[in-house]
Amino acid sequence: MRFDFDTFRFAEPDSAGDALAVVATHDGLSWHTLRARTEAWAAAARAAGARPDVPLVIVGHKEAGFLVAMLGCLTLGAPFVPVDRINPAERVRRIIEIVGAPLVYEADNDVFRPGTAATVLKERGVAYIMFTSGSTGDPKGVQIGRESLGLFAGWIRDCLRLDAAPVFMDQMLFSFDFSLFNVAGALGLGGTCVLCPRDLTAQRDAFTAYLARHRVTMWASTPSFVRQQLLNPAFDAATLPALKVFLFGAESLSPALAEALWERFPAARIVNSYGPTEATCSTTWVEIDAALRKDAPNPFPIGRAKPYAELFLDQGELCIAGDHVMRGYLNRPDLNQTRLFLHQGKRAYRSGDLAHIDAAGLVHFRGRADDQIKLHGYRIELAEVDAALASLDGVRAGAAVALRRADGAIVRMIGFVELEGNHAGDATGATALADWKQALGQNLPPYMIPSELVACDRFPTTSTDKVDRRQLERQYLQARLSGTKE
Known part of the structure; x- marks a missing residue:
């Protein structure tokens, strides 16, 4: 049996x-x-008020019920x-x-609860709405059509050359579109989706044993996540003999990481991919072959x-x-006007990513044209973090800076704040910054909270009167090297 992502029905029963x-x-x-639970969930959702083209919010973590609800929404035609x-x-x-969802399903509690006033989407036939970080301080909703999800699942089926009934390791949050590699790949091919919650992946030995027990064959993740696993000596082909394919995305893939992985898994295939949420998970791919x-090249092409x-x-x-x-950002005609256009009759998107395309047609990523970053695979608008920093008590302005390794990969994010009344170096400043992580956590998810906060009397600015993030980074690194603090 499998789930058909063209018809959104179970096939080959x-x-x-x-x-x-x-x-x-x-x-x-x-x-x-799975089929019986999906049908039962869809019936319960319909009785609770779910209907086609009206978004339904699913809240939870890595429960089987979360996945059941996603499939149930697809069968109902209700965007999840x-x-x-x-x-x-x-x-x-x-x-x-923002989405106007009248119904919320709590997957961890298996209950439906009321949301807000119902909104029928202007776009019909939307499969899901995925929220990403927004530059205005508000998250923005990306509307992906049912036809787009079908194309994505078809690419996994027809191009990746996976074994029959593959077993996918699935540790990415369902609210991160990269997780759809595992959902569409495993279920579209009649395989198995092995859900890995955060409390499990944090337990090194238990996580590896779990993957071995279920004979995982396919690994899709960010390079950062697999780099963490390489700290475990047991993360190798001897412990995980079934693991044959690694697929990466959301961050740059370096030759050093690939070689470290091949040292542990000599026979493994490594595939690199790229694609923003706005282009249904990924839009490019290449297998790292012998040539x-x-x-x-550092990093590898995307x-x-x-x-x-x-x-x-x-x-x-x-x-x-x-x-x-x-199909466009939800209720954001301003963004749609600047980012979307028609190209030879097809929808087209300006990614904001700088790139080079070589003679062989391979795309090489060259960075961002704006202040959006990817940290551990999560897209983050620095402006949204700026706004949250500026909302802290005693702070008049905030700026987030991404620190990078030599190969361009982002390793962490530093928060800078200008304190009211120039109190960066005294007790007043220290009091103002007390419990800053807890305060930011009221409005930001953990992956958007900087790892460190630095107080400044005044931010350096560019010639256009914008905060000079590069100068802040230089000042921070110089202070670290000299062993001094701002």
């Missing part, structure tokens, strides 16, 4: 129905059980809006308000366009065209 479709830490669902429990309550409330491995995508450059900015491009 007479085949392998007793095999595991979903594995969670406390239970597992066979394909027969995944929100992980990692988000503070205020952010969850704001997302419900690329020998050339070892790949070539998928069969249904077209890529081109406009003054160095990567533009993406095709039926996999989003």
